[in-house]
Amino acid sequence: MNKYRLHPKASNAVMDDESGIALYSECSGRSAFLKNQHQKLAIEMVSNKLPDTFSSIDMQSWLNIDNEELLKLENWLVENRFIVKHS
Amino acid sequence: MVVNTGLYAFNVTCAHRQITPTVNSIYGDATPPNTPADFEIKVASPSFTRRFFRPQVSFYCDQHSPFKPLPLAQAYALLEWGMNWCIATHDHTRLLVHAAVLVKNNQAIIFPAAPGSGKSTLTAYLAMSGWNLYSDEMAIIDLESGFVSPLYRPVCLKNNSIDLVKQWFPESVFTSTWKDTHKGDVAHLKASSWKQYIQCKPTEIVAVIFPKFVANSDLKIYSLDQLQAFETLSKNAFNYGVLGNLGFKMVDKIIKRAALFEIEFGELCDVQAFLSEDIIR
Structure with a gap:
């Protein structure tokens, strides 16, 4: 199971209405919009920001996606410098 | 001719006189800006030939022409689109x-x-x-x-x-x-x-x-x-x-x-x- 944290040059905005998270990467200049498919996201987002570290399982749970989609998403988020692996 | 849009002022050179009355009908009641123009723009024929043969006009911001030439009859519309382009590409x-x-x-x-x-x-x-x-x-x-x-x-x-x-x-x-x-x-x-x-x-x-x-x-x-x-x-x-x-x-x-x-x-x-x-x- 991979652990991640936000890239130091990425910003995140957690939606007040629990609809999801918007991310922006200053390195790639891209935005990502992660739609909340699961109430767990809302529960974990109480502080209105992403947790300092989170796992693949957390992401899968927030977004309610299968393993294949999760793998694609993790790779894309890492490649575009939204998140980095946390050792 | 200076066009004052409030936030931005345009110093407009028109090689074709027929644009001027339209510019005046839309912007003529604005007071002149207190500051120098933000943009130097021009609507003019792209070449000598195109002044006479199927006349066309191009929009220029400084020396740059961001659009393809259009028929002379569309010169005012081109001016408005050019002004939009100036703002959208320069004000950051x-x-x-x-x-x-x-x-x-x-x-x-x-x-x-x-x-x-x-x-x-x-x-x-x-x-x-x-x-x-x-x-x-x-x-x-x-x-x-x-x-x-x-x-x-x-x-x-x-x-x-x-x-x-x-x-x-x-x-x-x-x-x-x-x-x-x-x-x-x-x-x-x-x-x-x-x-x-x-x-x-x-x-x-x-x-x-x-x-x-x-x-x-x-x-x-x-x-x-x-x-x-x-x-x-x-x-x-x-x-x-x-x-x-x-x-x-x-x-x-x-x-x-x-x-x-x-x-x-x-x-x-x-x-x-x-x-x-x-x-x-």
């Missing part, structure tokens, strides 16, 4: 969103929309019905306050909406209709005076509404969640990518403060009633 001190902006009771509503959505017809209708027109084309948003500023520009009407708006408001000032442009037939409506414009101040955005005209449709109102609005608003911002993190934070601020809707409408009076009764406090 504010967030610029492709949207109409209308204000009532010091509360601004922005209407980001794709071409063909009925945005300009709606804008003309509201502007001629007591709302303050801040822009038909571009929401200009301060990066600190999040307030939207007014711009002194006409409304660009297309195709069937030209005759419709002329029927509704026959006393208004319209330019000629420029036929067969790449946007179809186009005419500009002077929807406010300079006297009205100078009363308009930077204003808080209370709603972001994505309009869509559907012929013969009843008014349908859909509440948007913040993530949908964030994505759509950022895609409609001309300089979101240039502003980077500043643009991201400003879009976040707007969608968390404003009411967010998508509407489908067939009648403009239904939209006005919805805005006046349910959005403007």
Whole structure:
């Protein structure tokens, strides 16, 4: 199971209405919009920001996606410098 | 000739005299700006030959010509599009969103929309019905306050909406209709005076509404969640990518403060009633 944290040059905005998270990467200049498919996201987002570290399982749970989609998403988020692996 | 749009001033050189009366009919009541012009622009023939043979004009900002030449008859429309281009590609001190902006009771509503959505017809209708027109084309948003500023520009009407708006408001000032442009037939409506414009101040955005005209449709109102609005608003911002993190934070601020809707409408009076009764406090 991979652990991640936000890239130091990425910003995140957690939606007040629990609809999801918007991310922006200053390195790639891209935005990502992660739609909340699961109430767990809302529960974990109480502080209105992403947790300092989170796992693949957390992401899968927030977004309610299968393993294949999760793998694609993790790779894309890492490649575009939204998140980095946390050792 | 200097065109003062309030926030920006353009020093315009026109090689063709027929543009000047139209410029004066739209901007002639504006007072000269207190500052030097922000943009040096020119509408002129792209070559000597094209002055006489199937006459064409090009738009120039400094020495740069960003568009293909157009027939001489479309010179004024080209000037307006060129002015939009100047603002959208040069002002990165504010967030610029492709949207109409209308204000009532010091509360601004922005209407980001794709071409063909009925945005300009709606804008003309509201502007001629007591709302303050801040822009038909571009929401200009301060990066600190999040307030939207007014711009002194006409409304660009297309195709069937030209005759419709002329029927509704026959006393208004319209330019000629420029036929067969790449946007179809186009005419500009002077929807406010300079006297009205100078009363308009930077204003808080209370709603972001994505309009869509559907012929013969009843008014349908859909509440948007913040993530949908964030994505759509950022895609409609001309300089979101240039502003980077500043643009991201400003879009976040707007969608968390404003009411967010998508509407489908067939009648403009239904939209006005919805805005006046349910959005403007």
